[in-house]
Amino acid sequence: MSLLSFLEQHQKQHHLPDDLIQTAKSIVNACTQISQKVRLGALSDVLGEAGSGNIQGEAQKKLDVIANQIMIQTLQNTNSVAGLASEEEDTFVSGSEKGSYLVLFDPLDGSSNIDVNISIGTIFSVLPKPNSGSLKESDFLQSGANQVLAGYVLYGVQTQLVLTFGHGVFAFTLNDKNEFIMTKENITIPAETAEFAINMSNYRHWENPMRDYIDELLAGKDGVRGKNYNMRWVASMVAEVHRILMRGGVFMYPKDHRDPSKPGKLRLMYEANPMSWLITQAGGGATNAMQAILTIQPTGLHQRVAVILGSQEEVDRVTRKHSQG
Numbered sequence: 434m435s436l437l438s439f440l441e442q443h444q445k446q447h448h449l450p451d452d453l454i455q456t457a458k459s460i461v462n463a464c465t466q467i468s469q470k471v472r473l474g475a476l477s478d479v480l481g482e483a484g485s486g487n488i489q490g491e492a493q494k495k496l497d498v499i500a501n502q503i504m505i506q507t508l509q510n511t512n513s514v515a516g517l518a519s520e521e522e523d524t525f526v527s528g529s530e531k532g533s534y535l536v537l538f539d540p541l542d543g544s545s546n547i548d549v550n551i552s553i554g555t556i557f558s559v560l561p562k563p564n565s566g567s568l569k570e571s572d573f574l575q576s577g578a579n580q581v582l583a584g585y586v587l588y589g590v591q592t593q594l595v596l597t598f599g600h601g602v603f604a605f606t607l608n609d610k611n612e613f614i615m616t617k618e619n620i621t622i623p624a625e626t627a628e629f630a631i632n633m634s635n636y637r638h639w640e641n642p643m644r645d646y647i648d649e650l651l652a653g654k655d656g657v658r659g660k661n662y663n664m665r666w667v668a669s670m671v672a673e674v675h676r677i678l679m680r681g682g683v684f685m686y687p688k689d690h691r692d693p694s695k696p697g698k699l700r701l702m703y704e705a706n707p708m709s710w711l712i713t714q715a716g717g718g719a720t721n722a723m724q725a726i727l728t729i730q731p732t733g734l735h736q737r738v739a740v741i742l743g744s745q746e747e748v749d750r751v752t753r754k755h756s757q758g
């Protein structure tokens with residue numbers, strides 16, 4: 434089934450507003466354009482450094498800037514979109530005055546992998562615009578539980594779109610005519626797993642409950658968990674979440690001691706919220722080690738958060754360890 438047929442059917446079945454479907458189509462259109470640039474790499478002159486930095490003090494790659502421009506240009510020309518917020522922009526960008534939705538996105542996730550031909554992606558989250566006149570930053574600061582559409586496009590071995598409107602998780606693969614075709618429906622994550630993903634080089638910076646949890650996994654069959662675990666780390670959250678949706682696992686980017694102003698590396702609005710909604714829609718768990726990600730009341734657009742998500746049993750165990758101190 435094509436994405437267009439799916440959207441038509443899903444809209445009827447779940448009484449989704451026209452404007453929301455229009456917003457979804459526009460996001461997908463932008464990601465298809467980004468995919469074309471990514472595919473060509475050096476041949477479309479998109480590799481390497483941009484020579485600039487973003488509001489969060491990170492060096493931008495050319496593709497961070499290009500993907501951001503494509504997203505903004507496409508979404509600003511969409512009547513249903515009232516405003517945008519991007520990981521690469523200092524503040525929000527206004528859209529159409531008639532718009533009823535806010536789109537928040539990480540235009541290019543996994544930037545460190547761009548130049549080495551490893552999977553990268555675009556992550557998006559859609560919130561309703563509150564009925565409160567002219568657009569302001571506080572309109573965007575809604576908890577993840579308010580999302581009406583979330584997903585990502587993975588530019589990997591195949592380009593795949595994965596999304597949810599809150600009625601299950603669906604995956605589509607881009608064909609040679611630049612159309613997305615459904616390749617998986619109602620995705621579910623097994624509650625148990627023997628695979629984890631974490632940047633182990635940060636071990637010494639973590640808090641004790643996290644070290645303790647990882648020590649248990651590393652002890653394997655001889656430890657309290659009584660089974661051997663395997664580890665994967667792509668360094669692209671999109672690729673990591675995709676693997677977990679396809680075969681289970683747990684992904685962690687915990688809080689660490691390096692910078693007290695940043696409780697974690699990942700961004701609540703552009704990364705943690707959309708990915709947590711996808712994971713929980715697929716039956717998995719997502720917390721910041723203390724509370725469900727989707728219940729966090731945001732205080733800033735670029736706010737960072739610790740992220741533990743994936744197979745329920747592991748997410749529960751990490752979270753329990755933190756609540757016990």
Ligand code: AHG
Pocket residue numbers: 520539541542543544545632668669670671686698
């Ligand atoms: P971004 O490229 O948007 O800045 O995000 C990168 C994130 C995420 O995709 C990934 O899980 C993590 O950073 C990788 O971190 P390490 O560099 O510590 O591996």
Ligand code: MN
Pocket residue numbers: 539541542543670704
């Ligand atoms: Mn990212």
Ligand code: MN
Pocket residue numbers: 497520539540541542543544
């Ligand atoms: Mn990014």
